[in-house]
Amino acid sequence: MARTVPLMLQIATGDPRPIVRQIVDGVRMQIATGGLRAGDQLPSVRGLAQQLSINPNTVAKAYAELTTEGWLESRQGMGLYVAAPRQRLSDTERERRLDDAVGRFVNDVIPLDFAADEVESRVSHALRRLAPRRTA
Amino acid sequence: MSDDYVIETRALTRRYGAKLALDHLDLAIPRGRIHAIVGANGAGKSTLFRILLGFLPPTSGTARILGRDSQQLRPEDRARVGFVNEEHTLPGWMRVEQVRAMQQHQYPRWNARAYDDVIGHYHVLPQQKVSQLSRGERAGLNLALALAQTPELLVLDEPTLGLDVVAKRAFLESLMYSNAAEQCTVVYCSHQMEEIERVADNLIILERGQLKNMSAPEDFTARVALWVADIPFKGPEPHTVPGLLEVQRLDGLHHYLVLDQDERFADYLRAQGARSIRSMPVSLDRAVNGFLAKNHATPAAA
Numbered sequence A: 001m002a003r004t005v006p007l008m009l010q011i012a013t014g015d016p017r018p019i020v021r022q023i024v025d026g027v028r029m030q031i032a033t034g035g036l037r038a039g040d041q042l043p044s045v046r047g048l049a050q051q052l053s054i055n056p057n058t059v060a061k062a063y064a065e066l067t068t069e070g071w072l073e074s075r076q077g078m079g080l081y082v083a084a085p086r087q088r089l090s091d092t093e094r095e096r097r098l099d100d101a102v103g104r105f106v107n108d109v110i111p112l113d114f115a116a117d118e119v120e121s122r123v124s125h126a127l128r129r130l131a132p133r134r135t136a
Numbered sequence B: 001m002s003d004d005y006v007i008e009t010r011a012l013t014r015r016y017g018a019k020l021a022l023d024h025l026d027l028a029i030p031r032g033r034i035h036a037i038v039g040a041n042g043a044g045k046s047t048l049f050r051i052l053l054g055f056l057p058p059t060s061g062t063a064r065i066l067g068r069d070s071q072q073l074r075p076e077d078r079a080r081v082g083f084v085n086e087e088h089t090l091p092g093w094m095r096v097e098q099v100r101a102m103q104q105h106q107y108p109r110w111n112a113r114a115y116d117d118v119i120g121h122y123h124v125l126p127q128q129k130v131s132q133l134s135r136g137e138r139a140g141l142n143l144a145l146a147l148a149q150t151p152e153l154l155v156l157d158e159p160t161l162g163l164d165v166v167a168k169r170a171f172l173e174s175l176m177y178s179n180a181a182e183q184c185t186v187v188y189c190s191h192q193m194e195e196i197e198r199v200a201d202n203l204i205i206l207e208r209g210q211l212k213n214m215s216a217p218e219d220f221t222a223r224v225a226l227w228v229a230d231i232p233f234k235g236p237e238p239h240t241v242p243g244l245l246e247v248q249r250l251d252g253l254h255h256y257l258v259l260d261q262d263e264r265f266a267d268y269l270r271a272q273g274a275r276s277i278r279s280m281p282v283s284l285d286r287a288v289n290g291f292l293a294k295n296h297a298t299p300a301a302a
Helices: A019-033 A045-052 A056-068 A091-112 A116-135 B045-052 B096-106 B112-119 B135-148 B165-177 B193-199 B217-222 B264-271 B284-294
Strands: A072-075 A079-082 B005-016 B019-030 B034-038 B060-065 B081-084 B153-157 B185-189 B202-207 B210-215 B224-229 B244-250 B253-259 B277-281
Touching (some): A045 A056, B005 B185, B019 B045, B019 B060, B019 B202, B034 B193, B045 B060, B045 B153, B081 B135, B135 B165, B202 B217, B210 B217, B217 B224, B217 B284, B224 B264, B224 B284, B244 B284, B253 B284
Parallel strands (some): B034 B202, B153 B185
Antiparallel strands (some): A072 A079, B202 B210
Protein backbone atom coordinates (compact mmCIF):
# COMPACT_ATOMS: atom_id res chain seq x y z
CA MET A 1 0.00 0.00 0.00
CA ALA A 2 1.25 3.43 -0.91
CA ARG A 3 2.23 5.54 2.04
CA THR A 4 1.89 9.26 2.42
CA VAL A 5 5.01 11.07 1.31
CA PRO A 6 6.01 13.89 3.63
CA LEU A 7 5.32 17.22 2.04
CA MET A 8 8.16 19.53 2.94
CA LEU A 9 6.32 22.76 2.59
CA GLN A 10 6.77 26.10 4.28
CA ILE A 11 4.16 28.81 4.29
CA ALA A 12 4.47 32.37 5.50
CA THR A 13 1.82 34.73 6.72
CA GLY A 14 2.24 38.40 5.94
CA ASP A 15 3.25 37.48 2.38
CA PRO A 16 1.52 39.09 -0.61
CA ARG A 17 0.82 35.57 -1.89
CA PRO A 18 -2.21 34.12 -0.12
CA ILE A 19 -1.65 30.79 1.65
CA VAL A 20 -3.68 28.88 -0.98
CA ARG A 21 -1.33 30.23 -3.66
CA GLN A 22 1.75 29.33 -1.60
CA ILE A 23 0.60 25.73 -1.28
CA VAL A 24 -0.29 25.41 -4.98
CA ASP A 25 3.04 26.92 -6.03
CA GLY A 26 4.95 24.82 -3.51
CA VAL A 27 3.42 21.51 -4.62
CA ARG A 28 3.87 22.32 -8.32
CA MET A 29 7.49 23.23 -7.67
CA GLN A 30 8.10 19.95 -5.83
CA ILE A 31 6.53 17.97 -8.66
CA ALA A 32 8.64 19.87 -11.20
CA THR A 33 11.88 19.35 -9.26
CA GLY A 34 11.31 15.71 -8.35
CA GLY A 35 10.58 16.19 -4.64
CA LEU A 36 7.24 14.57 -5.37
CA ARG A 37 6.92 11.81 -7.98
CA ALA A 38 4.02 10.38 -9.90
CA GLY A 39 2.07 8.02 -7.67
CA ASP A 40 3.18 9.61 -4.38
CA GLN A 41 0.35 10.05 -1.92
CA LEU A 42 -0.20 13.52 -0.51
CA PRO A 43 -0.96 14.24 3.14
CA SER A 44 -4.63 14.35 4.04
CA VAL A 45 -6.33 17.73 4.06
CA ARG A 46 -6.48 17.64 7.84
CA GLY A 47 -2.92 16.40 8.18
CA LEU A 48 -1.42 19.13 6.03
CA ALA A 49 -3.62 21.74 7.73
CA GLN A 50 -2.26 20.69 11.12
CA GLN A 51 1.29 20.53 9.81
CA LEU A 52 1.03 24.12 8.62
CA SER A 53 -1.30 25.38 11.41
CA ILE A 54 -3.91 26.61 8.98
CA ASN A 55 -7.61 26.16 8.30
CA PRO A 56 -8.32 22.79 6.58
CA ASN A 57 -10.57 24.58 4.06
CA THR A 58 -7.50 26.41 2.77
CA VAL A 59 -5.72 23.12 2.08
CA ALA A 60 -8.87 21.73 0.46
CA LYS A 61 -9.00 24.76 -1.85
CA ALA A 62 -5.36 24.33 -2.87
CA TYR A 63 -5.78 20.58 -3.47
CA ALA A 64 -8.90 21.24 -5.55
CA GLU A 65 -7.00 23.69 -7.72
CA LEU A 66 -4.09 21.27 -8.18
CA THR A 67 -6.52 18.49 -9.07
CA THR A 68 -8.37 20.65 -11.60
CA GLU A 69 -5.05 21.55 -13.20
CA GLY A 70 -4.17 17.86 -13.44
CA TRP A 71 -1.20 17.81 -11.06
CA LEU A 72 -3.01 15.60 -8.58
CA GLU A 73 -5.57 12.87 -8.98
CA SER A 74 -7.93 11.43 -6.42
CA ARG A 75 -8.44 7.71 -6.04
CA GLN A 76 -11.83 6.81 -4.71
CA GLY A 77 -11.69 6.69 -0.92
CA MET A 78 -7.89 6.53 -0.89
CA GLY A 79 -6.83 10.16 -1.01
CA LEU A 80 -4.84 12.27 -3.41
CA TYR A 81 -1.86 11.19 -5.49
CA VAL A 82 0.58 12.94 -7.78
CA ALA A 83 -0.74 12.39 -11.30
CA ALA A 84 1.35 10.78 -14.01
CA PRO A 85 3.17 13.47 -15.99
CA ARG A 86 1.33 14.40 -19.12
CA GLN A 87 0.80 17.53 -21.09
CA ARG A 88 -2.04 19.11 -19.21
CA LEU A 89 -2.69 21.96 -21.60
CA SER A 90 -3.47 22.37 -25.29
CA ASP A 91 -0.70 23.66 -27.55
CA THR A 92 -2.42 27.00 -28.02
CA GLU A 93 -2.86 27.36 -24.28
CA ARG A 94 0.78 26.49 -23.69
CA GLU A 95 1.81 29.08 -26.26
CA ARG A 96 -0.45 31.66 -24.68
CA ARG A 97 0.85 31.02 -21.18
CA LEU A 98 4.45 31.11 -22.32
CA ASP A 99 3.84 34.45 -24.03
CA ASP A 100 2.18 35.73 -20.87
CA ALA A 101 5.02 34.61 -18.66
CA VAL A 102 7.65 36.06 -20.98
CA GLY A 103 5.73 39.32 -21.17
CA ARG A 104 5.53 39.60 -17.39
CA PHE A 105 9.17 38.69 -17.01
CA VAL A 106 10.31 41.21 -19.59
CA ASN A 107 8.18 43.88 -17.94
CA ASP A 108 9.83 43.22 -14.63
CA VAL A 109 13.32 43.00 -15.97
CA ILE A 110 13.49 45.87 -18.47
CA PRO A 111 13.49 48.60 -15.79
CA LEU A 112 16.39 46.81 -14.08
CA ASP A 113 18.53 47.74 -17.05
CA PHE A 114 20.69 44.62 -17.39
CA ALA A 115 22.25 43.71 -20.72
CA ALA A 116 20.10 41.22 -22.65
CA ASP A 117 22.77 38.47 -22.74
CA GLU A 118 23.32 38.78 -18.99
CA VAL A 119 19.58 38.22 -18.44
CA GLU A 120 19.49 35.34 -20.92
CA SER A 121 22.38 33.52 -19.30
CA ARG A 122 20.81 33.88 -15.85
CA VAL A 123 17.53 32.48 -17.13
CA SER A 124 19.12 29.51 -18.84
CA HIS A 125 21.22 28.84 -15.75
CA ALA A 126 18.06 28.81 -13.60
CA LEU A 127 16.28 26.51 -16.05
CA ARG A 128 19.24 24.11 -16.24
CA ARG A 129 19.34 23.89 -12.47
CA LEU A 130 15.82 22.44 -12.46
CA ALA A 131 16.13 20.23 -15.54
CA PRO A 132 18.47 17.42 -14.43
CA ARG A 133 16.48 16.68 -11.27
CA ARG A 134 13.32 16.39 -13.27
CA THR A 135 14.71 13.54 -15.34
CA ALA A 136 16.64 11.96 -12.49
CA MET B 1 -35.46 35.79 6.82
CA SER B 2 -34.04 32.34 6.42
CA ASP B 3 -32.23 29.85 8.59
CA ASP B 4 -29.26 29.84 6.21
CA TYR B 5 -27.78 32.77 8.11
CA VAL B 6 -26.54 32.42 11.66
CA ILE B 7 -26.52 36.19 12.03
CA GLU B 8 -28.73 38.54 10.09
CA THR B 9 -29.18 42.25 10.76
CA ARG B 10 -31.33 44.71 8.86
CA ALA B 11 -30.69 48.46 9.13
CA LEU B 12 -29.41 47.78 12.63
CA THR B 13 -28.69 51.07 14.38
CA ARG B 14 -27.45 51.83 17.86
CA ARG B 15 -26.93 55.38 18.97
CA TYR B 16 -24.99 56.52 22.04
CA GLY B 17 -25.94 60.17 22.43
CA ALA B 18 -24.77 61.93 19.28
CA LYS B 19 -22.63 59.00 18.18
CA LEU B 20 -23.74 56.14 15.95
CA ALA B 21 -22.08 52.91 17.05
CA LEU B 22 -24.01 50.92 14.43
CA ASP B 23 -25.21 52.75 11.36
CA HIS B 24 -28.01 50.94 9.52
CA LEU B 25 -25.90 47.80 9.44
CA ASP B 26 -26.99 45.08 7.02
CA LEU B 27 -24.99 41.98 7.81
CA ALA B 28 -25.78 38.39 6.84
CA ILE B 29 -23.34 35.69 7.95
CA PRO B 30 -24.02 32.33 6.31
CA ARG B 31 -24.05 29.09 8.26
CA GLY B 32 -20.80 27.10 8.44
CA ARG B 33 -17.08 27.90 8.37
CA ILE B 34 -14.97 30.45 10.22
CA HIS B 35 -15.77 34.13 9.79
CA ALA B 36 -13.38 36.83 11.02
CA ILE B 37 -14.68 40.26 11.93
CA VAL B 38 -12.16 43.07 11.76
CA GLY B 39 -12.59 46.72 12.56
CA ALA B 40 -10.75 49.57 14.20
CA ASN B 41 -11.57 50.27 17.84
CA GLY B 42 -15.00 51.81 17.93
CA ALA B 43 -16.11 50.19 14.66
CA GLY B 44 -19.11 48.74 16.47
CA LYS B 45 -18.05 45.12 17.04
CA SER B 46 -18.74 45.01 20.77
CA THR B 47 -22.05 46.82 20.38
CA LEU B 48 -23.02 44.34 17.68
CA PHE B 49 -22.25 41.35 19.91
CA ARG B 50 -24.08 42.87 22.87
CA ILE B 51 -27.18 43.36 20.76
CA LEU B 52 -26.92 39.90 19.20
CA LEU B 53 -26.65 38.24 22.59
CA GLY B 54 -29.63 40.23 23.85
CA PHE B 55 -27.73 42.30 26.41
CA LEU B 56 -28.51 45.59 24.68
CA PRO B 57 -31.53 46.77 22.68
CA PRO B 58 -31.00 48.36 19.25
CA THR B 59 -32.05 51.97 18.70
CA SER B 60 -33.71 50.82 15.48
CA GLY B 61 -33.52 47.97 12.97
CA THR B 62 -33.51 44.25 13.64
CA ALA B 63 -30.96 41.62 14.64
CA ARG B 64 -31.52 37.91 14.36
CA ILE B 65 -29.28 35.17 15.69
CA LEU B 66 -29.89 31.57 14.58
CA GLY B 67 -33.16 32.81 13.12
CA ARG B 68 -34.46 34.29 16.41
CA ASP B 69 -34.97 37.96 17.21
CA SER B 70 -32.04 38.77 19.49
CA GLN B 71 -34.30 40.70 21.86
CA GLN B 72 -36.50 37.66 22.45
CA LEU B 73 -34.01 34.90 23.12
CA ARG B 74 -35.19 32.01 25.24
CA PRO B 75 -32.82 29.90 27.35
CA GLU B 76 -32.95 27.14 24.73
CA ASP B 77 -31.86 29.64 22.07
CA ARG B 78 -28.96 30.79 24.20
CA ALA B 79 -27.88 27.20 24.67
CA ARG B 80 -27.26 27.07 20.91
CA VAL B 81 -24.78 29.96 21.05
CA GLY B 82 -21.34 29.71 22.62
CA PHE B 83 -19.55 32.91 23.59
CA VAL B 84 -15.90 33.36 24.52
CA ASN B 85 -14.79 36.86 25.43
CA GLU B 86 -11.32 38.31 25.61
CA GLU B 87 -11.20 38.44 29.40
CA HIS B 88 -12.15 34.76 29.70
CA THR B 89 -14.34 35.73 32.63
CA LEU B 90 -14.97 32.69 34.81
CA PRO B 91 -15.65 32.54 38.54
CA GLY B 92 -12.19 32.61 40.11
CA TRP B 93 -13.25 31.01 43.40
CA MET B 94 -14.56 27.84 41.73
CA ARG B 95 -12.55 24.76 40.93
CA VAL B 96 -12.19 23.73 37.28
CA GLU B 97 -14.20 20.57 37.94
CA GLN B 98 -17.00 22.57 39.59
CA VAL B 99 -17.23 24.95 36.64
CA ARG B 100 -17.39 22.01 34.27
CA ALA B 101 -20.11 20.27 36.30
CA MET B 102 -22.13 23.47 36.50
CA GLN B 103 -21.97 24.01 32.73
CA GLN B 104 -22.76 20.38 32.02
CA HIS B 105 -25.83 20.70 34.22
CA GLN B 106 -26.97 23.78 32.28
CA TYR B 107 -26.54 22.49 28.75
CA PRO B 108 -28.62 19.50 27.66
CA ARG B 109 -26.42 18.76 24.63
CA TRP B 110 -23.20 18.53 26.65
CA ASN B 111 -20.40 16.77 24.78
CA ALA B 112 -17.88 15.39 27.28
CA ARG B 113 -15.48 14.30 24.55
CA ALA B 114 -15.28 17.77 23.06
CA TYR B 115 -14.43 19.11 26.51
CA ASP B 116 -11.69 16.51 27.03
CA ASP B 117 -10.31 17.05 23.52
CA VAL B 118 -9.75 20.74 24.07
CA ILE B 119 -8.74 20.74 27.72
CA GLY B 120 -6.18 18.04 26.90
CA HIS B 121 -4.13 20.71 25.11
CA TYR B 122 -3.57 22.45 28.45
CA HIS B 123 -2.04 21.50 31.79
CA VAL B 124 -5.20 22.15 33.70
CA LEU B 125 -6.07 19.93 36.67
CA PRO B 126 -9.72 19.41 37.70
CA GLN B 127 -9.05 20.42 41.33
CA GLN B 128 -7.32 23.69 40.41
CA LYS B 129 -9.05 26.94 41.24
CA VAL B 130 -9.87 29.10 38.23
CA SER B 131 -8.03 32.02 39.85
CA GLN B 132 -4.83 29.92 39.83
CA LEU B 133 -4.91 29.38 36.07
CA SER B 134 -2.80 31.40 33.68
CA ARG B 135 -4.51 33.53 31.08
CA GLY B 136 -3.80 30.95 28.39
CA GLU B 137 -5.18 28.12 30.53
CA ARG B 138 -8.32 30.12 31.26
CA ALA B 139 -8.69 30.71 27.51
CA GLY B 140 -8.41 26.96 26.91
CA LEU B 141 -10.92 26.16 29.66
CA ASN B 142 -13.30 28.77 28.28
CA LEU B 143 -13.09 27.31 24.76
CA ALA B 144 -13.49 23.75 26.09
CA LEU B 145 -16.64 24.78 27.96
CA ALA B 146 -18.03 26.63 24.96
CA LEU B 147 -17.42 23.77 22.52
CA ALA B 148 -18.78 21.15 24.92
CA GLN B 149 -22.15 22.87 25.00
CA THR B 150 -22.33 21.83 21.28
CA PRO B 151 -23.23 25.28 20.01
CA GLU B 152 -24.45 25.89 16.48
CA LEU B 153 -22.76 29.27 16.61
CA LEU B 154 -19.56 30.07 18.47
CA VAL B 155 -18.74 33.75 18.95
CA LEU B 156 -15.16 34.57 19.95
CA ASP B 157 -14.29 38.14 20.87
CA GLU B 158 -10.52 38.59 20.61
CA PRO B 159 -9.95 35.21 22.25
CA THR B 160 -6.18 35.13 21.89
CA LEU B 161 -5.49 38.64 23.16
CA GLY B 162 -2.60 38.54 25.61
CA LEU B 163 -1.81 34.86 25.08
CA ASP B 164 1.77 33.76 24.51
CA VAL B 165 2.69 31.95 21.29
CA VAL B 166 2.30 28.47 22.75
CA ALA B 167 -1.11 29.15 24.29
CA LYS B 168 -2.24 30.91 21.13
CA ARG B 169 -1.26 28.00 18.98
CA ALA B 170 -3.01 25.51 21.27
CA PHE B 171 -6.12 27.65 21.19
CA LEU B 172 -6.20 27.96 17.40
CA GLU B 173 -5.53 24.25 16.92
CA SER B 174 -8.42 23.33 19.21
CA LEU B 175 -10.58 25.68 17.24
CA MET B 176 -9.58 24.42 13.78
CA TYR B 177 -9.14 20.69 14.30
CA SER B 178 -11.52 19.58 17.04
CA ASN B 179 -14.52 17.65 15.80
CA ALA B 180 -16.87 19.78 17.87
CA ALA B 181 -15.72 22.95 16.11
CA GLU B 182 -16.38 21.38 12.72
CA GLN B 183 -20.07 21.17 13.54
CA CYS B 184 -20.52 24.85 14.25
CA THR B 185 -20.22 28.24 12.64
CA VAL B 186 -17.46 30.32 14.18
CA VAL B 187 -17.54 34.13 14.28
CA TYR B 188 -14.21 35.41 15.34
CA CYS B 189 -13.23 38.95 16.24
CA SER B 190 -9.54 39.72 16.01
CA HIS B 191 -6.97 42.36 15.17
CA GLN B 192 -4.26 39.84 14.43
CA MET B 193 -3.94 39.43 10.69
CA GLU B 194 -1.43 36.61 10.97
CA GLU B 195 -4.07 34.62 12.79
CA ILE B 196 -6.85 35.61 10.42
CA GLU B 197 -4.79 34.52 7.45
CA ARG B 198 -4.39 31.07 8.94
CA VAL B 199 -7.87 30.66 10.34
CA ALA B 200 -10.55 32.59 8.48
CA ASP B 201 -12.61 31.46 5.49
CA ASN B 202 -14.37 34.77 5.32
CA LEU B 203 -13.25 38.30 6.17
CA ILE B 204 -15.83 40.81 7.38
CA ILE B 205 -14.70 44.39 7.81
CA LEU B 206 -16.75 46.81 9.87
CA GLU B 207 -16.07 50.50 9.92
CA ARG B 208 -18.00 53.12 11.82
CA GLY B 209 -20.91 50.78 12.27
CA GLN B 210 -21.17 49.85 8.59
CA LEU B 211 -20.24 46.73 6.61
CA LYS B 212 -17.26 47.42 4.32
CA ASN B 213 -16.17 43.99 3.15
CA MET B 214 -17.41 40.41 3.06
CA SER B 215 -15.19 38.03 1.07
CA ALA B 216 -12.42 35.45 1.36
CA PRO B 217 -9.36 37.15 2.89
CA GLU B 218 -7.31 36.61 -0.27
CA ASP B 219 -10.01 38.25 -2.40
CA PHE B 220 -9.84 41.33 -0.22
CA THR B 221 -6.04 41.39 -0.44
CA ALA B 222 -6.32 41.24 -4.24
CA ARG B 223 -8.31 44.50 -4.21
CA VAL B 224 -5.39 46.45 -2.75
CA ALA B 225 -2.10 47.24 -4.49
CA LEU B 226 0.93 49.40 -3.88
CA TRP B 227 2.10 51.69 -6.68
CA VAL B 228 5.39 53.53 -6.51
CA ALA B 229 5.91 56.40 -8.92
CA ASP B 230 8.58 58.95 -9.52
CA ILE B 231 6.56 62.14 -9.85
CA PRO B 232 8.50 65.39 -9.92
CA PHE B 233 7.33 68.06 -7.50
CA LYS B 234 4.29 67.62 -5.32
CA GLY B 235 2.20 65.09 -7.17
CA PRO B 236 -1.61 65.23 -7.34
CA GLU B 237 -3.70 66.33 -4.37
CA PRO B 238 -4.39 63.19 -2.30
CA HIS B 239 -8.17 63.61 -2.44
CA THR B 240 -8.07 63.49 -6.26
CA VAL B 241 -6.21 60.14 -6.41
CA PRO B 242 -8.69 57.36 -7.27
CA GLY B 243 -9.12 54.68 -4.61
CA LEU B 244 -6.39 56.14 -2.41
CA LEU B 245 -5.93 54.48 0.99
CA GLU B 246 -2.55 55.83 1.94
CA VAL B 247 0.16 57.98 0.39
CA GLN B 248 3.74 58.39 1.50
CA ARG B 249 6.58 60.32 -0.02
CA LEU B 250 9.77 58.39 0.59
CA ASP B 251 13.12 59.45 -0.82
CA GLY B 252 11.37 61.55 -3.43
CA LEU B 253 9.14 58.68 -4.62
CA HIS B 254 5.38 58.63 -4.15
CA HIS B 255 4.02 55.41 -2.63
CA TYR B 256 0.29 55.01 -3.25
CA LEU B 257 -1.69 52.25 -1.58
CA VAL B 258 -4.91 52.02 -3.58
CA LEU B 259 -8.15 50.06 -3.57
CA ASP B 260 -9.91 48.59 -6.61
CA GLN B 261 -7.57 50.05 -9.25
CA ASP B 262 -6.50 48.13 -12.35
CA GLU B 263 -3.72 48.71 -14.87
CA ARG B 264 -5.29 52.03 -15.85
CA PHE B 265 -3.93 53.48 -12.64
CA ALA B 266 -0.55 53.52 -14.39
CA ASP B 267 -2.08 55.77 -17.09
CA TYR B 268 -3.39 58.03 -14.36
CA LEU B 269 0.06 58.31 -12.78
CA ARG B 270 1.67 58.95 -16.16
CA ALA B 271 -0.83 61.74 -16.77
CA GLN B 272 0.30 63.22 -13.45
CA GLY B 273 3.86 63.35 -14.80
CA ALA B 274 5.22 60.12 -13.35
CA ARG B 275 8.46 58.98 -14.93
CA SER B 276 8.90 55.45 -13.60
CA ILE B 277 6.00 53.42 -12.29
CA ARG B 278 6.00 50.11 -10.42
CA SER B 279 3.25 48.20 -8.74
CA MET B 280 3.09 45.21 -6.44
CA PRO B 281 0.57 43.21 -4.46
CA VAL B 282 0.53 43.59 -0.67
CA SER B 283 -0.06 41.29 2.29
CA LEU B 284 -3.40 40.92 4.05
CA ASP B 285 -1.99 42.81 6.99
CA ARG B 286 -0.99 45.79 4.85
CA ALA B 287 -4.26 45.72 2.91
CA VAL B 288 -6.48 45.68 5.98
CA ASN B 289 -4.44 48.20 7.93
CA GLY B 290 -4.31 50.56 4.97
CA PHE B 291 -8.04 50.21 4.55
CA LEU B 292 -8.76 50.89 8.21
CA ALA B 293 -6.25 53.75 8.43
CA LYS B 294 -7.90 55.58 5.54
CA ASN B 295 -10.83 56.77 7.57
CA HIS B 296 -9.05 56.93 10.87
CA ALA B 297 -9.75 60.23 12.58
CA THR B 298 -6.90 62.73 12.45
CA PRO B 299 -6.83 66.14 14.10
CA ALA B 300 -8.41 68.71 11.76
CA ALA B 301 -5.38 71.01 11.85
CA ALA B 302 -2.84 68.31 10.98
